[in-house]
Amino acid sequence: xxxxxxxxxxxxxxxxxxxxxxxxxxxxxxxxxxxxxxxxxxxxxxxxxxxxxxxxxxxxxxxxxxxxxxxxxxxxxxxxxxxxxxxxxxxxxxxxxxxxxxxxxxxxxxxxxxxxxxxxxxxxxxxxxxxxxxxxxxxxxxxxxxxxxxxxxxxxxxxxxxxxxxxxxxxxxxxxxxxxxxxxxxxxxxxxxxxxxxxxxxxxxxxxxxxxxxxxxxxxxxxxxxxxxxxxxxxxxx
Amino acid sequence: xxxxxxxxxxxxxxxxxxxxxxxxxxxxxxxxxxxxxxxxxxxxxxxxxxxxxxxxxxxxxxxxxxxxxxxxxxxxxxxxxxxxxxxxxxxxxxxxxxxxxxxxxxxxxxxxxxxxxxxxxxxxxxxxxxxxxxxxxxxxxxxxxxxxxxxxxxxxxxxxxxxxxxxxxxxxxxxxxxxxxxxxxxxxxxxxxxxxxxxxxxxxxxxxxxxxxxxxxxxxxxxxxxxxxxxxxxxxxx
DNA sequence: ATATCGTATTTATCTGATAATATTGATGTT
DNA sequence: AACATCAATATTATCAGATAAATACGATAT
Numbered sequence: 001x002x003x004x005x006x007x008x009x010x011x012x013x014x015x016x017x018x019x020x021x022x023x024x025x026x027x028x029x030x031x032x033x034x035x036x037x038x039x040x041x042x043x044x045x046x047x048x049x050x051x052x053x054x055x056x057x058x059x060x061x062x063x064x065x066x067x068x069x070x071x072x073x074x075x076x077x078x079x080x081x082x083x084x085x086x087x088x089x090x091x092x093x094x095x096x097x098x099x100x101x102x103x104x105x106x107x108x109x110x111x112x113x114x115x116x117x118x119x120x121x122x123x124x125x126x127x128x129x130x131x132x133x134x135x136x137x138x139x140x141x142x143x144x145x146x147x148x149x150x151x152x153x154x155x156x157x158x159x160x161x162x163x164x165x166x167x168x169x170x171x172x173x174x175x176x177x178x179x180x181x182x183x184x185x186x187x188x189x190x191x192x193x194x195x196x197x198x199x200x201x202x203x204x205x206x207x208x209x210x211x212x213x214x215x216x217x218x219x220x221x222x223x224x225x226x227x228x229x230x231x232x233x234x235x236x237x238x
Numbered sequence: 239x240x241x242x243x244x245x246x247x248x249x250x251x252x253x254x255x256x257x258x259x260x261x262x263x264x265x266x267x268x269x270x271x272x273x274x275x276x277x278x279x280x281x282x283x284x285x286x287x288x289x290x291x292x293x294x295x296x297x298x299x300x301x302x303x304x305x306x307x308x309x310x311x312x313x314x315x316x317x318x319x320x321x322x323x324x325x326x327x328x329x330x331x332x333x334x335x336x337x338x339x340x341x342x343x344x345x346x347x348x349x350x351x352x353x354x355x356x357x358x359x360x361x362x363x364x365x366x367x368x369x370x371x372x373x374x375x376x377x378x379x380x381x382x383x384x385x386x387x388x389x390x391x392x393x394x395x396x397x398x399x400x401x402x403x404x405x406x407x408x409x410x411x412x413x414x415x416x417x418x419x420x421x422x423x424x425x426x427x428x429x430x431x432x433x434x435x436x437x438x439x440x441x442x443x444x445x446x447x448x449x450x451x452x453x454x455x456x457x458x459x460x461x462x463x464x465x466x467x468x469x470x471x472x473x474x475x476x
Numbered sequence: 477a478t479a480t481c482g483t484a485t486t487t488a489t490c491t492g493a494t495a496a497t498a499t500t501g502a503t504g505t506t
Numbered sequence: 507a508a509c510a511t512c513a514a515t516a517t518t519a520t521c522a523g524a525t526a527a528a529t530a531c532g533a534t535a536t
Binding site for chain 4: 009010011045046047048049052066067068069
Binding site: 011015055056057058059060076077080081082083085099102103105106108109110112114117165167168169172 | 318
């Protein structure tokens with residue numbers, strides 16, 4: 001089993017190794033998931049631990065288990081990609097610049113709409129949090145704050161200011177994935193400091209109660225991020 | 239326990255009642271989730287069943303359970319709304335036209351982008367499936383098919399044709415929720431048959447390889463759906 | 477060939493016991 | 507009085523083993 005014992009209890013460890021193995025494609029038609037009994041033997045854990053791990057993964061759409069039928073991996077279309085664990089396993093298994101592109105396409109759709117809603121809703125408290133994040137980005141230019149964290153905080157605060165539970169929710173997933181994505185795009189573009197200005201334009205439009213403009217400015221930013229990834233894909237970078 | 243014995247095994251039943259109870263707000267600060275032992279007693283199930291159900295709900299972000307700490311409901315921000323079960327429990331518990339609005343806002347963001355990507359990707363097989371769904375909608379006008387199912391099939395096929403796993407994935411959630419949402423909007427607008435034409439314009443743009451136009455046409459449709467819900471909210475309809 | 481039925485395999489469920497863990501209150505120290 | 511340390515205790519975690527239920531598969535009969 002993976003030596004990721006950091007605070008994880010046994011069933012979580014089992015779920016982690018199993019989930020990872022499934023997503024890596026280790027199991028399939030020719031090589032089905034072993035039975036509960038065999039699983040216990042292989043991983044040296046009790047049935048409780050194994051079964052509870054299986055239940056976790058079933059809840060995430062990775063597999064089913066039924067009497068006499070055994071444990072079956074579900075088709076990828078059933079996997080819940082909007083689950084932090086599943087997404088992590090996918091990132092860790094597939095190098096998948098591809099996944100990053102698909103994720104960027106989602107952000108292109110979602111973030112402008114979130115910015116628009118934030119401008120419409122005008123929740124002053126949450127808008128001020130966008131402002132704080134923007135300040136952090138400014139500070140980061142002089143090395144007084146972490147640019148990556150500041151950038152992430154900015155995007156999350158916009159999603160939150162949209163006052164839409166689905167968008168806020170996406171924030172949590174975007175959080176973990178941005179840590180990979182932003183690092184990548186910054187690597188490609190050389191961490192231009194100009195970023196701050198483009199972000200400020202989104203913030204200004206939201207403060208000014210201009211939904212359309214906020215959406216448009218957010219679109220520009222997102223399109224750029226996507227374009228960088230697409231360019232890398234065309235070059236055959238992995 | 240809920241008498242939803244339809245094919246569900248015991249742990250699934252426990253997870254269902256517990257999940258539903260959590261989302262209904264039955265448990266909170268003043269009224270924490272009972273301990274494993276008490277839970278077993280109340281529901282008249284063994285520890286295995288209870289524990290496995292808890293693991294399921296933990297995987298969906300509804301609760302955590304740790305030794306000596308007991309079972310704790312997580313804040314709503316942790317609940318995975320992009321999970322079919324969680325979403326169903328929310329629909330069943332809260333009347334929540336509010337939730338419908340937030341969901342519509344998500345669709346406004348996602349579907350135009352999906353239509354755009356579908357037009358770009360030009361996967362002929364998947365585009366022909368959009369065509370089939372459109373035909374079904376046409377047939378439905380003469381009562382030869384179910385208009386609701388046809389409508390849903392249309393939107394799902396577009397998401398699928400985007401060849402983006404996140405969008406496809408959203409399809410499964412949209413599926414269940416559309417059955418409520420479309421019914422509602424149709425109820426409000428009197429099931430206008432004109433729907434077919436607006437859908438056809440999206441399809442035509444995709445076939446014609448016109449991404450921008452496809453997105454624009456999809457936007458119009460989505461904005462309408464959202465507007466109906468917003469109007470109802472303003473009138474105080476629940 | 478098809479339908480029926482029995483058998484065997486696998487998960488489902490129950491029970492009981494021990495271990496690990498973290499809360500809480502007691503105790504002692506500064 | 508405030509704070510660190512430690513022991514007691516309640517709760518989940520993990521293990522072990524047994525029985526029940528479900529269903530895939532093959533045998534049998536029509």
